[in-house]
Amino acid sequence: MNKIKTIIKKEWAEVFKNRWVLFSVIFMPLLMTAIPLVMLGVMRTDTSMEMDIDSGLDAGVPEAFRSFCPEDLSGSECFQVYMVSQFMLLFMITPLILPVNIAAYSIVGEKTTRSLEPLLATPITTMELLAGKNLAAVIPAVAATWLGFLIYAIGARLLIVSDKVVAALLNPLWWLGIIVGGPLLAILSVNFSLMVSSRVNDPRVAEQLSAVVIMPLMVLFFGQIAGFLILNTLLVIVLILLLIAVDALLVYLGVRLFQRETILTRWK
Amino acid sequence: MMIHTENLTKQFNTVLAVDRLTLDIAEGEVFGFLGPNGAGKTTTVRMLTTLIGPTSGAATINGHQVGRDDQAIRRIVGILTESPGLYDNLSAEHNLHIYASLYEVADAAGQIEKYLRLFDLWERRFDPTATYSKGMKQKLAIARALLHEPRVLFLDEPTSGLDPEAARLVRESIAGLRKEGRTIFLCTHNLDEADRLCDRIGVFKTRMLVMDTPARLRSQLFGRRVVFHLRQADDAMAAAVARLPFVQAAQTVENKVLVTLDDPEVHNPDIVRALVGLGADVQFVGELRRSLEDVYLQLMKGSKE
Ligand SMILES: Nc1ncnc2c1ncn2[C@@H]1O[C@H](COP(=O)(O)OP(=O)(O)OP(=O)(O)O)[C@@H](O)[C@H]1O
Ligand SMILES: [Mg+2]
Numbered sequence: 001m002n003k004i005k006t007i008i009k010k011e012w013a014e015v016f017k018n019r020w021v022l023f024s025v026i027f028m029p030l031l032m033t034a035i036p037l038v039m040l041g042v043m044r045t046d047t048s049m050e051m052d053i054d055s056g057l058d059a060g061v062p063e064a065f066r067s068f069c070p071e072d073l074s075g076s077e078c079f080q081v082y083m084v085s086q087f088m089l090l091f092m093i094t095p096l097i098l099p100v101n102i103a104a105y106s107i108v109g110e111k112t113t114r115s116l117e118p119l120l121a122t123p124i125t126t127m128e129l130l131a132g133k134n135l136a137a138v139i140p141a142v143a144a145t146w147l148g149f150l151i152y153a154i155g156a157r158l159l160i161v162s163d164k165v166v167a168a169l170l171n172p173l174w175w176l177g178i179i180v181g182g183p184l185l186a187i188l189s190v191n192f193s194l195m196v197s198s199r200v201n202d203p204r205v206a207e208q209l210s211a212v213v214i215m216p217l218m219v220l221f222f223g224q225i226a227g228f229l230i231l232n233t234l235l236v237i238v239l240i241l242l243l244i245a246v247d248a249l250l251v252y253l254g255v256r257l258f259q260r261e262t263i264l265t266r267w268k
Numbered sequence: 269m270m271i272h273t274e275n276l277t278k279q280f281n282t283v284l285a286v287d288r289l290t291l292d293i294a295e296g297e298v299f300g301f302l303g304p305n306g307a308g309k310t311t312t313v314r315m316l317t318t319l320i321g322p323t324s325g326a327a328t329i330n331g332h333q334v335g336r337d338d339q340a341i342r343r344i345v346g347i348l349t350e351s352p353g354l355y356d357n358l359s360a361e362h363n364l365h366i367y368a369s370l371y372e373v374a375d376a377a378g379q380i381e382k383y384l385r386l387f388d389l390w391e392r393r394f395d396p397t398a399t400y401s402k403g404m405k406q407k408l409a410i411a412r413a414l415l416h417e418p419r420v421l422f423l424d425e426p427t428s429g430l431d432p433e434a435a436r437l438v439r440e441s442i443a444g445l446r447k448e449g450r451t452i453f454l455c456t457h458n459l460d461e462a463d464r465l466c467d468r469i470g471v472f473k474t475r476m477l478v479m480d481t482p483a484r485l486r487s488q489l490f491g492r493r494v495v496f497h498l499r500q501a502d503d504a505m506a507a508a509v510a511r512l513p514f515v516q517a518a519q520t521v522e523n524k525v526l527v528t529l530d531d532p533e534v535h536n537p538d539i540v541r542a543l544v545g546l547g548a549d550v551q552f553v554g555e556l557r558r559s560l561e562d563v564y565l566q567l568m569k570g571s572k573e
Contacts (some may be wrong), residue, residue: 118413123342
């Protein structure tokens with residue numbers, strides 16, 4: 001346990017000396033929180049002025065989503081819920097991208113300083129090393145995601161007039177998505193980038209992989225905007241189960257793949 | 269035996285890096301592992317420090333078997349890797365703290381201070397190691413290898429790339445460690461260094477070519493050479509000496525006769541007698557020491573053929 005802690009602290013000391021990584025850890029969650037909050041703020045001013053065009057707004061909400069709105073919401077309230085929900089997936093980008101940045105730099109860092117060999121000569125187990133590298137990337141990503149969502153939840157309360165809309169927005173579906181899904185996504189992302197950045201020597205290449213990692217998320221995002229797909233509790237649960245399976249597979253592969261000798265020769 | 273290997277072999281795909289190395293190194297011995305680039309020195313050290321697995325053969329460190337008791341080996345072994353591998357953004361102190369924790373050093377602060385002072389880095393301990401000179405980095409890396417007071421120390425070319433002053437400092441510290449009775453496995457290209465620091469030397473190029481004390485290596489390979497200074501020498505004298513049964517070779521260089529033979533203590537008087545018989549005036553007799561470099565170059569030439 002102590003050795004894992006040592007690795008995590010070492011990773012943070014090293015990685016956060018890199019301005020870009022530090023910037024991305026602070027700025028990205030802020031941005032992802034700001035977007036839905038700004039949306040809410042804009043719509044609050046809109047709807048308070050034009051309460052009478054409920055039915056018109058209602059027409060902009062896809063049929064499938066209409067059924068997802070609680071019965072007692074008015075057309076404009078349902079539109080608010082719909083619009084903001086579109087951006088909830090943005091909260092999932094943080095746990096996907098942050099670990100890529102951190103893990104890519106932490107491995108490329110070991111490569112450029114050639115520090116892996118003396119490290120592997122110490123009595124640290126391969127599991128401890130991988131766990132340390134994993135947690136060093138997962139913890140900040142999850143913390144940033146949760147913090148962002150908390151700010152969003154508080155902001156939403158303050159910005160939205162209707163309690164019913166707040167209740168619909170902060171429903172268990174999203175809490176589940178953020179609290180359970182966030183870490184699962186981060187684990188997926190960090191293990192994926194551990195594998196890929198162990199094969200490349202340029203941090204920029206490793207980072208471009210973040211584009212690959214967020215691809216499925218983008219499919220969800222645009223699918224939802226285009227109205228093909230509505231995130232409901234069932235879908236979120238299915239996605240979470242899928243994530244658990246993929247994570248388990250990745251962690252298993254990681255442990256199998258990264259034996260000392262392969263780490264030494266690959267992370268080079 | 270502190271280090272024992274038996275037919276230790278490492279094959280990388282098509283490259284045979286280490287071929288059936290069999291070796292015994294006693295506790296407290298300083299062993300010089302000498303070989304040209306690509307000889308397999310680093311590969312051998314990596315196998316013995318459990319970083320990579322042998323393809324075949326076996327090795328033990330203080331009785332712990334490589335590949336089976338790896339954790340136990342890592343605890344008693346210290347390694348200076350080919351490149352220092354420090355965390356450049358972090359200070360010397362921070363670097364050492366990380367390793368003290370990984371090696372579970374009980375008195376971390378005390379050990380860190382001890383070695384930072386020993387290597388004269390104490391004043392600069394809070395500076396990022398990126399700002400250190402090459403020699404300072406090397407010393408810090410040696411300090412890092414010593415934090416947990418390892419019984420066996422592997423040093424992979426500790427003085428390569430250092431200026432003479434820094435190299436001398438590092439050599440002196442190795443001599444100091446030797447006095448403490450640690451077993452040291454020293455990889456080097458530097459023959460003079462091996463000659464001065466090591467109890468025994470192995471000349472290695474994929475296979476172990478020879479292994480002995482520096483002094484015996486010199487005489488074993490070349491026989492010994494004795495020089496006879498004469499008032500006036502000529503080729504006939506060298507030819508006559510060369511015909512003596514115990515002489516391997518003899519030649520004249522200016523007014524000197526150079527004679528190669530195995531046992532000068534026994535046969536020098538005979539040679540003097542022979543020379544005097546030919547009318548020579550013998551002024552001095554002395555032994556020519558071969559440098560280890562000659563030994564090494566000779567071996568390398570032989571191993572190419
Ligand atoms: N990970 C590896 N994969 C493939 N081949 C390797 C690997 N490591 C070393 N080799 C090969 O094994 C041989 C021995 O290399 P090694 O680094 O052990 O030599 P060395 O004696 O330490 O050389 P130097 O004096 O240059 O440090 C070389 O031919 C090298 O190319
Ligand atoms: Mg080497």
